[in-house]
Amino acid sequence: xxxxxxxxxxxxxxxxxRSFVFEDGLACQPGQFVMAWLPGVGEKPFSIAASxxxxxxxxxxxxxxxxxxxxxxxxxxxxxxxxxxGFRLKGRRALLAGGGYGVAPLLFLAQQARQQGxxxxxxxxxxxxxxxxxxxxxxRLGVGVHVTTExxxxxxxxxxxxATGKLIETLRPDALYACGPVRMLEALEKQAxxxxxxxxxxxxxxxxxxxxxxxxxxxPASEGRLPGWLACLDGPVWRSDES
Amino acid sequence: xxxxxxELLGHRLKNPVVxxxxxxxxxxxxxxxxxxxxxxxxxxxxCGPTPRAGHPNPVTVDWGHGVLNAIGLxxxxxxxxxxxxxEARHLLDEVGAVLIASVFAGTPDEFAEVAAIVATARxxxxxxxxxxxxVRDEFGTPFAASGESAALVxxxxxxxxxxxxxxxxxxxxxxxxxxxxxxxEAGADAITAINTMPGMIIDAEAARPVLSNRVxxxxxxxxxxxxxxxxxxxxxxxxxxxxxxGGVNNGRDAAEMLLAGATAVGxxxxxxxxxxxxxxxxxxxxxxxxxxxGYATLDAMRGLALR
Ligand SMILES: Cc1cc2nc3c(=O)[nH]c(=O)nc-3n(C[C@H](O)[C@H](O)[C@H](O)COP(=O)(O)OP(=O)(O)OC[C@H]3O[C@@H](n4cnc5c(N)ncnc54)[C@H](O)[C@@H]3O)c2cc1C
Ligand SMILES: Cc1cc2nc3c(=O)[nH]c(=O)nc-3n(C[C@H](O)[C@H](O)[C@H](O)COP(=O)(O)O)c2cc1C
Ligand code: FES
Numbered sequence: 433x434x435x436x437x438x439x440x441x442x443x444x445x446x447x448x449x450r451s452f453v454f455e456d457g458l459a460c461q462p463g464q465f466v467m468a469w470l471p472g473v474g475e476k477p478f479s480i481a482a483s484x485x486x487x488x489x490x491x492x493x494x495x496x497x498x499x500x501x502x503x504x505x506x507x508x509x510x511x512x513x514x515x516x517x518g519f520r521l522k523g524r525r526a527l528l529a530g531g532g533y534g535v536a537p538l539l540f541l542a543q544q545a546r547q548q549g550x551x552x553x554x555x556x557x558x559x560x561x562x563x564x565x566x567x568x569x570x571x572r573l574g575v576g577v578h579v580t581t582e583x584x585x586x587x588x589x590x591x592x593x594x595a596t597g598k599l600i601e602t603l604r605p606d607a608l609y610a611c612g613p614v615r616m617l618e619a620l621e622k623q624a625x626x627x628x629x630x631x632x633x634x635x636x637x638x639x640x641x642x643x644x645x646x647x648x649x650x651x652p653a654s655e656g657r658l659p660g661w662l663a664c665l666d667g668p669v670w671r672s673d674e675s
Numbered sequence: 676x677x678x679x680x681x682e683l684l685g686h687r688l689k690n691p692v693v694x695x696x697x698x699x700x701x702x703x704x705x706x707x708x709x710x711x712x713x714x715x716x717x718x719x720x721x722c723g724p725t726p727r728a729g730h731p732n733p734v735t736v737d738w739g740h741g742v743l744n745a746i747g748l749x750x751x752x753x754x755x756x757x758x759x760x761x762e763a764r765h766l767l768d769e770v771g772a773v774l775i776a777s778v779f780a781g782t783p784d785e786f787a788e789v790a791a792i793v794a795t796a797r798x799x800x801x802x803x804x805x806x807x808x809x810v811r812d813e814f815g816t817p818f819a820a821s822g823e824s825a826a827l828v829x830x831x832x833x834x835x836x837x838x839x840x841x842x843x844x845x846x847x848x849x850x851x852x853x854x855x856x857x858x859x860e861a862g863a864d865a866i867t868a869i870n871t872m873p874g875m876i877i878d879a880e881a882a883r884p885v886l887s888n889r890v891x892x893x894x895x896x897x898x899x900x901x902x903x904x905x906x907x908x909x910x911x912x913x914x915x916x917x918x919x920x921g922g923v924n925n926g927r928d929a930a931e932m933l934l935a936g937a938t939a940v941g942x943x944x945x946x947x948x949x950x951x952x953x954x955x956x957x958x959x960x961x962x963x964x965x966x967x968x969g970y971a972t973l974d975a976m977r978g979l980a981l982r
Contacts, residue, residue, distance in 0.1 A: 647701030
């Protein structure tokens, strides 16, 4: 069943991204998601960016996400969840990598990791400086922030893998945690495997029921994932140490 | 140890748990996963003549006593379904599990066409879904609503294929026994009872139905007493095997279904409550329950509650 939660704050994060802070907390793990319903518009999965108070970060790209951006403080969003399997922190050193809205669950993860006294670094990849998200929020947590942009307008020029490649060698993290576009995740998975580092990757799939019933979020089998892997039930986070 | 093996339309199932249509049946790999998790047989998602995207989200909601869904018969169309089923047959043959295909259509002739196409993939059994409550706007009243229309579809499919056919009935009819008798008379080899019960969930604060389709089908715990009553009535009306489906969430629920006269037990929504492993857990719990109660075989308990 959905819970109708009122917005207490709407933060502009960049030209097409806003964070939505709700009146209540939600007991959940970083990497889990909620199905957020805007009555009359639609329902889509969103990663949890913070649990207390519940915060979602939404990039405006289509009907549901754009309707989100119309919302004002005091209005309500209907959420069901938390759903799915999140990240599981391990060891003392965490390397995070993300792009697009993928940095939202990583911020929640970084918060948890820092609370546990872990050393945390995050690599944020974007096309251009205007797309880079949440750097200050990570810095406030005492996280080392490494930005890459494809056009070189901010940080290192290139893809996020340029930054992670070097940091895997210098920091020797206990695991790499990532959320972002499929191509980015595939490249990071390969990199982690070659370096012999555990990785935990949050995949995006087309979700309908979010309950492990309808089959629409099945991911193709890969080197790591078993056949019949469902993003909403077994994921969205896949861990290299799970199979 | 109780013997869980189950004879269904000439096929031997390692246990009576059958994955219900529309749950995880959208690919060969998911069907195999359900078998690996412990199902004795698996049913593919219902397939129609042409591809359908289904309804927009929200398509499901758990309201605390069950699940309401209106997926809207999303499927890849019969031609593509043949590949899916052939691949599934291959993956299931490796482990000796039974594959049930499921078809729906808008007219009896169309049912026959879809059935003939799907049959080329050689599923072991063909289920004829005449009871989906979620596509009324497009397809009108389900064929399961009357004995006459149900029999017309059954006859058409019977003529089109040489596979054993199970016709899937709806609970929201005045006399399900009469409809079962009509479809058996028309050539059905088995009955699947039941599909979901039409319902609506309204979100009070939103002041509107939750599902985009407004109405949907009730499954899970709320459906169990309705399913048990339907299975008992079908058992009194006909002799053919019944796949008793609706609200089975544990081994004791499965026992109740068998006691009501079911031959095998369909399981769907339990996958939401307990994950895919619920399929194997239900079978294991049934075995434990039979041991404790002193039933050596499924035959020893089938229909006992109707005495
Ligand atoms: C587990 C999971 C977690 C998610 N978490 C978030 C989140 O925290 N924040 C968030 O904003 N979205 C998130 N999404 C994506 C979200 O569910 C929607 O897909 C997205 O908001 C677009 O929906 P829409 O109805 O607005 O547009 P749609 O009509 O569905 O999409 C419009 C177009 O944009 C493309 N598109 C979809 N997502 C993106 C994107 N992020 N960037 C660029 N193009 C895109 C689509 O492919 C499509 O072509 C998540 C998805 C999953 C599966
Ligand atoms: C999400 C969902 C999708 C379903 N899709 C189909 C379908 O395509 N064809 C069909 O015959 N029944 C479909 N059903 C009905 C189930 O097969 C089953 O009859 C019903 O859910 C009752 O069993 P349960 O309580 O164990 O889920 C669907 C049910 C659910 C919950
Ligand atoms: S969204 Fe339906 S199974 Fe994952």
